[in-house]
Amino acid sequence: MLKVESLTKSFGSLVAVDNVSFEVPAGQMVGIIGRSGAGKSTLLRMINRLTDASSGRVLCDDAFATEVDVCTLKGRRLRQWRARCAMVFQQFNLVPRLAVMTNVLMGRISYHPTVSTLLMMFSDADRALAIRALQRLDMVSHGLHRADELSGGQQQRVAIARALVQEPKILLADEPIASLDLRNATIVMDSLRRINQEDGITVISNLHLLQTARDYCDRIIGMRKGVIVFDGAPAQMSEAQAREIYGSGGQDNEEEVELALGATSTGH
Amino acid sequence: MANAAPRGLAARFASEYAAHRRRKRVYATLFGAVFVVCVVAAAITAKFDVIKLVDGLPRTSEFLLKLVPPIGMSSFANDVREWYWDIGKWMGSLLNTLLMAYLATVLGTFIGGFLSFFAARNLAGHYLIYWTTRRLLEIARTVPDIVWALMFVIAFGIGPLAGILAITVHTIGAQGKLFAEVNENISPLPIDGIRAAGGSWWQEIRFAVLPQVMPNYLSYTFWRMELNVRSATIVGFVGAGGIGHDLFTSVQLLYFADAGAILLIIVATIMLIDVLSESFRHSAIGKASFAH
Numbered sequence: 001m002l003k004v005e006s007l008t009k010s011f012g013s014l015v016a017v018d019n020v021s022f023e024v025p026a027g028q029m030v031g032i033i034g035r036s037g038a039g040k041s042t043l044l045r046m047i048n049r050l051t052d053a054s055s056g057r058v059l060c061d062d063a064f065a066t067e068v069d070v071c072t073l074k075g076r077r078l079r080q081w082r083a084r085c086a087m088v089f090q091q092f093n094l095v096p097r098l099a100v101m102t103n104v105l106m107g108r109i110s111y112h113p114t115v116s117t118l119l120m121m122f123s124d125a126d127r128a129l130a131i132r133a134l135q136r137l138d139m140v141s142h143g144l145h146r147a148d149e150l151s152g153g154q155q156q157r158v159a160i161a162r163a164l165v166q167e168p169k170i171l172l173a174d175e176p177i178a179s180l181d182l183r184n185a186t187i188v189m190d191s192l193r194r195i196n197q198e199d200g201i202t203v204i205s206n207l208h209l210l211q212t213a214r215d216y217c218d219r220i221i222g223m224r225k226g227v228i229v230f231d232g233a234p235a236q237m238s239e240a241q242a243r244e245i246y247g248s249g250g251q252d253n254e255e256e257v258e259l260a261l262g263a264t265s266t267g268h
Numbered sequence: 269m270a271n272a273a274p275r276g277l278a279a280r281f282a283s284e285y286a287a288h289r290r291r292k293r294v295y296a297t298l299f300g301a302v303f304v305v306c307v308v309a310a311a312i313t314a315k316f317d318v319i320k321l322v323d324g325l326p327r328t329s330e331f332l333l334k335l336v337p338p339i340g341m342s343s344f345a346n347d348v349r350e351w352y353w354d355i356g357k358w359m360g361s362l363l364n365t366l367l368m369a370y371l372a373t374v375l376g377t378f379i380g381g382f383l384s385f386f387a388a389r390n391l392a393g394h395y396l397i398y399w400t401t402r403r404l405l406e407i408a409r410t411v412p413d414i415v416w417a418l419m420f421v422i423a424f425g426i427g428p429l430a431g432i433l434a435i436t437v438h439t440i441g442a443q444g445k446l447f448a449e450v451n452e453n454i455s456p457l458p459i460d461g462i463r464a465a466g467g468s469w470w471q472e473i474r475f476a477v478l479p480q481v482m483p484n485y486l487s488y489t490f491w492r493m494e495l496n497v498r499s500a501t502i503v504g505f506v507g508a509g510g511i512g513h514d515l516f517t518s519v520q521l522l523y524f525a526d527a528g529a530i531l532l533i534i535v536a537t538i539m540l541i542d543v544l545s546e547s548f549r550h551s552a553i554g555k556a557s558f559a560h
Contacts, residue, residue: 101285127285135278143281144288 001025002047002170002202007056009042016042018226019056026062026169029196029203031213034223035246035260040206043223044172046071047204048085049078060085063169083110086163090175092155096148100139100158103147104130107165126165133161137191153184160191171195173205177212189216210242211262335528352529358514362533365510368431368503369496375432376439376496377489380405383440384447385473391451393469401444409441417503431508435499439492446488447481454480490545497541501534 002024009017017039024030032040045051047058053071061067063084064077073081086107094103108126109117134140137157147155156176163171173192177185193216196203207213213220214234222230222237222245230241246257310316339347352358383401385391392398413434420430458476467475504512511530518526 128282131278131282131285134281140277140281143285 001061003057003059004043004047005057005059007043007046007058008054009039009046009051010054015226017046017053020223020226020228022221022228022231024202024204026202027196027200028219029193029205029217030219030221031205031207031217032221032223033207033210033213033245033260035256036208038223038245039226040223041174044087044174044204044206047170048082048087048172049073050082050087060170079110083107083166084168085170085172086166086168087172087174088156088159088163088176090178092152092159092179094147094155094159094162096146098147099143100134100145100147100150101127101130101143103158104133104161104165107133107162110166129165130161133164134158136164136195137161151184153180153187156180156184156188157191160188160195164195168201170202170204173203175206175208178208185212192216209260209262210237210246334524335531337525337528351525354526355529358511358530358533361504361509361511361514362537364428365500365504365512366497366537368428368508368510369435369493369500372432372435372439372500373489373493373496376436377443377485377492379436380440380443381447381485383444384451385477387444387448388451390454390456391473391477402448405441405444405448407441408437409445411438413438413499414502414506417506417508421507426507426509428509431500431503431510434503434508435496438499439496443488443492447485450481450484450488451477487549490549493545494538494541497538 004023005021007017007020008015020039020043032043034040042051046053047070049070056071058070059067060070060081063081068077068081070081070085095106098106102120105122105126108122108129111126112122131140131143134143137160139154139157139161142150142154142158147158150158156179171192176192177188180188189212192203192205195201205217207217210220217234220230220232220234220237221228222241224245229245230237242261243257246260337347337351339351383405386397386401387405389398392401416434416437417430420433424430424433454477458480459472462472462476500508500510501512501515504510504514505516507513511534515527515530515534518524518530
C-alpha cells in the first residue's frame with residue numbers, strides 16, 4: 001500500500017502539485033493522465049524522491065519492515081527506497097556508452113557496497129537475474145551491444161529490465177511511450193502490464209493519451225494544474241470529465257484535446 | 269526463482285557473456301602488467317631513488333630559507349619594506365607579464381578554437397584536413413614555449429612581443445586539441461537537425477556545435493589563462509621581459525632575498541587569478557547551461 005498525503009510542490013510562486021492525496025493498494029496498475037505541465041512528472045518524481053516535496057507525506061508499508069514516510073528518508077535508506085520504487089523515463093535514461101548488460105546490472109548497484117560496484121564486481125546471481133530480465137523483455141540477443149546502438153523501443157525495454165532487477169515493489173513510469181512509435185509503444189505497455197500481473201508489482205504510469213490508460217490500467221487519476229480532478233475506474237470517466245482534464249477552455253488547443261481523448265485517432 | 273537454469277536463447281547469451289567477461293579479464297590483466305612494468309621501468313631509468321629523496325629533502329629548506337631575509341618581530345614593517353625595496357618596478361613587470369598572458373590567451377584561443385573544428389573527426393569532413401590540422405596542433409604544443417620564445421627573440425628582438433607570440437603558438441596547440449576533443453563528444457542530433465533545415469557547414473558549426481561546446485570552451489580558457497601567467501613568467505627568463513626577467517636576474521646575481529620577494533608576488537597573483545576565474549567560471553557556466 002502506497003499512501004500519498006497532501007503532497008505539494010512549489011517552484012517559487014508556481015504550485016506544480018497542489019495538496020494531492022490518494023492511496024494505491026499493492027499490485028494495482030494506475031494511469032495518471034493530464035496535459036503537459038499538469039504536475040504528473042513532479043508527482044512521480046516526489047514519490048521516488050528524485051524531487052523533494054515542499055510539504056506532505058508519502059507512506060509505504062511494503063518496502064521496509066515497517067511503514068515509513070518516504071519523504072524523511074536519508075542516505076542509505078533513501079537509496080534503498082529508490083531501488084524498491086523503480087522508475088522508467090520518457091527518454092529511457094540509459095548510459096549510452098555502456099553495454100546493454102552493464103546497463104541492466106546498474107539496477108543491482110544499491111544491493112552492494114559502493115567500492116565493489118565501482119570495480120564492476122557483481123555476483124553470478126546478479127548476472128543471472130539480469131539475463132532473465134533481458135529475456136523477459138526479448139532483448140537478450142542485444143546483451144553485448146552498446147545502449148546507444150539500439151532503437152528507442154529497444155532502449156525502453158532495456159530500461160524496464162534495469163528497473164526489474166532492482167526487484168522493486170513499485171514501478172513508476174514517466175511517459176514511458178511518449179517518445180515511441182505505435183508498435184513499440186504497444187510492446188512497452190504490454191510489458192508493463194505483464195510485469196504488473198505476473199510479479200504483482202504496483203505500476204504507476206504517467207500517460208498522455210486517455211486511450212492508453214483505458215486499455216491498460218485498473219484505475220485512472222486525472223490531473224489538471226497540479227490538482228487531482230478525477231480518480232476512479234476507466235469506465236467511470238465521462239466524456240465531460242475527460243474534457244475537463246484536457247481542456248483549457250480556449251480554442252487554440254481544441255485539436256490537442258481531441259487527439260488526447262482519442263476522438264480523432266484515425267483519419268479525418 | 270533465484271537459480272533456475274536459463275534455457276535456449278538465454279543460455280546461449282549466458283555463455284557468450286561469460287566468454288566476453290573472460291576476454292575482458294585477460295585484457296585487464298595484460299594491461300595492468302604492462303602498466304606496472306612501465307612505472308617500474310620509468311622509475312629505474314629516471315633514477316627515482318627513495319633513499320636519496322628522503323636524504324635530500326631537508327636540504328631543500330636551506331634554499332627556501334635563503335629566499336627570506338631575517339625579519340624581526342619588533343621591526344617587522346621596516347624589514348618587510350626593506351625586503352620589498354623595489355616593489356614599484358616589480359609590480360610594473362608583473363603587469364607586463366599579465367598583459368602578455370592575457371593577449372596570448374585571447375589570440376591563441378580564437379585561432380586554436382577555429383582550428384579545433386578541423387581537428388574534430390566528426391566535423392572535419394575530409395580525413396586529410398583532420399590529419400593535417402592534428403599534426404599542426406601537435407607541433408604547436410609539443411615544442412616547449414621557451415623554445416618558441418628563443419626563436420622569436422632571435423627574429424623580433426628582446427621584449428614582450430617574442431613572449432606573446434611564443435605563448436600564443438603554444439596556446440593554439442593546446443586549445444585546438446582540447447576543444448577538438450570537446451567537439452568530438454557532442455550529440456550529433458542537432459547537427460542533423462540543422463543540416464535537415466538546409467544549413468551549411470558553417471551554420472552547423474555556429475548553431476549546432478557552438479551552443480553545445482561553449483561552457484567547456486569557457487572553462488578551458490580560464491584554466492589556460494592561469495597556465496599562461498606561469499608561462500609568461502618563464503619566457504621572461506629568455507628575454508621576453510616581465511616579472512620573469514626580474515626573477516631570473518636576481519637569481520643570476522645571487523640576490524636570493526629579491527628572488528624570494530618576487531616568487532611570493534607571483535604565487536599570490538596566481539592564487540588571486542585562481543579565485544577570480546573560479547567564481548567567474550561558475551557563474552558563466554551556470555548561465556550558459558540554463559540559457560534558453
